[in-house]
Amino acid sequence: MALLRAAVAAVVLLDLGIRSTDLEAFYSNMGVLPLSVLYEHLWNPYVFSLHTSSGLWQVEAVLFLLAAVAAVALLLGYKTRVATFISWLLLVSLQNRNPLILQGGDDLLRMLLFWGFFLPWGRVYSLDARKRPAPAQLSYFSAATVAYIVQICLVYWCTALLKSSPEWSRDGTALYYALSLDQVLLPGGRLIYPYPELLRFLTLATYRLELLLPFVLFIPVAVPWWRMLFVFVMYGFHLGISLTLFVGLFFLINMASVLGLLPASAMDWLEKHIVPRAQQLGPRVATRLAPLQPRLATWRQAVQVRIHTSWAVSEGLRRWLRTLREGLVAGLLVYICWWNLDSIVTPQWMMKAPLRWIGFLTRVDQHWGMFAPSVFKDDGWYILDGTTKDGRHVDLNRHGAALTYAKPASVVSLFKNDRWRKYSENYLFVDNSYMRPYYCNYLLRIWHENPANPPLQQLDVIYMKEVSQPDYKVPPPKPELLCGCAP
Structure with missing residues (x-):
């Protein structure tokens, strides 16, 4: 269980690190899912989210930092039960902020923290364990x-x-x-x-x-x-x-x-x-902590008296x-x-x-x-067709390269991470058509924030649909215009 605790905490930290690269895009009002859209189309009245307290990415960054601190405490086994609860609370809050980028692994990570709160997974191999006598038996x-x-x-x-x-x-x-x-x-x-x-x-x-x-x-x-x-x-x-x-x-x-x-x-x-x-490493650490030993011994004795x-x-x-x-x-x-x-x-x-x-x-x-x-079965790839003011067509999905409808050598490489891949998957569904203008306008804004990019007068989000066929048959892709927007 101690290994389970450390591994779950490490995954939470890795998840936070990956998500933090998209603070504005996925968790702020300047991104693809403003709070007003979340409340109108995706909100469940029974869920909660601290991450909906503000639409500013700076507030999200503070919450991410708090979650990282709790995950580190969980990893080290410091105040394990409290750290588990805070990690679970902030993870649930984060997942509720943007359901469009979730997958099955998120459900499992959430449940591991949930059950971990009731498990003694901080009993050994933890900072908490140093303050308690060793358990009489290790089976539980x-x-x-x-x-x-x-x-x-x-x-x-x-x-x-x-x-x-x-x-x-x-x-x-x-x-x-x-x-x-x-x-x-x-x-x-x-x-x-x-x-x-x-x-x-x-x-x-x-x-x-x-x-x-x-x-x-x-x-x-x-x-x-x-x-x-x-x-x-x-x-x-x-x-x-x-x-x-x-x-x-x-x-x-x-x-x-x-x-x-x-x-x-x-x-x-x-x-x-x-x-x-x-x-x-113990002797090195002990040498550095030697001046503190008398004070620690006094504190430990006081704690033991209170416990007894x-x-x-x-x-x-x-x-x-x-x-x-x-x-x-x-x-x-x-x-x-x-x-x-x-x-x-x-x-x-x-x-x-x-x-x-x-x-x-x-x-x-x-x-x-x-x-x-x-x-x-609906496979394909995205083309972000930007029309410059001088009439040229560039693909924002390929960093502004000249537009081409040819299939890329690696479609996976078009996605920054799996969160964006999951978002693009949900973007296709007709029931989620409300998403499309927000994504399009977000892309336009990000593009124009870089002065090196040529100004665009139009952006079209095109999906090159390629339905999977049996027996290795590959049908010609069909372009589908999902959304268009202008500055």
């Missing part, structure tokens, strides 16, 4: 550990059950269609794309892996062996995804999520090979709070399982609307429909 069982394991299983079970198209379970063509999407295709995917039989095998193997492998976590015999198998296979599975498909932090979040399943033997190996090296005098009084309260916590976690786990079932089973099992506010408020709502029920 509670409603929260059950919820954590079930949550991991739900990710893969629901992903498989939602893949109801024959291309996943019968035809084995899903991976072929996924790798036909140039907007997510990476070099590793290009290597295996020409081999249809290999793609069919990998498709069927993926479907069965997601559906069946989580069951090994409930086998009551040889538990360490089965858990190591699960972690090993999941790491190979997500490493393969990261080499073939452009999925942002999705693979890292999933790889971090299973670290809490590692058995004691794995931790023994890590302690044997890693901890001794870290301990070599208050222990007898608080023990009964602790038991009562522990029972209350176990009941709360069990109830939330049942609710989350029900929520996931709602997306799979027939309508008569559907969760009634009045009960959904709990999921939206706590953001335990989740949906694991990755490439489900079938793979998206």
